[in-house]
Amino acid sequence: MELVFRTIKPADAPLLKEFLELAMEFSGDEREHNMNKYLEDWGKRVDIGFIVLLKQEKKPIGAVWFRQFTEKNPGLAFVDEKTPEMIAAVSPDYRNQGIGRYLITRLVNQARMEGFRALSVAVHKDNPVLGLYERLNFQAEREDGSIKVMRRVL
Template identity: 35%
Template sequence: MMDTIAFRKVDQKDQRILEGMLYAALFIPQGEPIPPASVVRKPELSKYYLHWGRTGDMGIIAIVGEIPIAACWSRIHPENDPGYGFVDEYTPELTIAVKDGWRNRGLGKGLLSRLCDDNRSAGFKSMSLSVDKRNPAQNLYNRLGFKIVAENGTAYTMLKSLQPVKIS
């Protein structure tokens, strides 16, 4: 029997799901110790899910039955408390997680494409993200039009324009 994947928008009751998905989104290079799940409660990480429902918050969760298997969400961070992929106060920063066992099935690409469409429809001109230089997900971001705009230690900040391409 094939698993049926359903999609729904993230809402305020999903804060715990986003917390778990943020942990799944962490890139741990091979050979490095796996941090405890509580690491996502640190202020520099919890800002990605706490108080969900602020202006500009958008996201999509993929579920099988009642079990979340993937999520892609974005939020705007203020300049005085920027995220890792911060560009400015007008650019939503995205987070994406696909749980083990569900990767390499096109789920991340589908979620990311939907979230880009939602942000474009909401009037945002671009989206940003932070990715570890060693993370193979960087290839997906490149294919979907994200460009490296900054380098910070072991990570890149990438930006994708949501503006329509003008063909002359």
């Protein structure tokens, strides 16, 4: 399986919505409100991310990105205004093959190069990906109901 990684562009917003739906683990009005926060006006602020595609089919199979939020308008994994929140998702058929690890590592390295000091992520406590975050040195910051907020110092 040959993969191609590329930077997310503003035109990728519909594709990001598909991956965000895979990443969001709750439903209802809160889900829609939070989804909009992570997609709205993509690329018009300090938005950084990557998409991975199957080379031959040019089929997107994963994405990772981050956004910064304010204390007045926080995201799910808000820690502070200097720590961007990361979103990562891999299509179900391609999980457990190291793709998520590679995407997250690539974003962590990019965030470090951009001068950020940390990244945060919100993950459901029962999600198996929690172990991956722990192996990638994300530390528990707090728990909000069934969601664990984790932070990775860069």
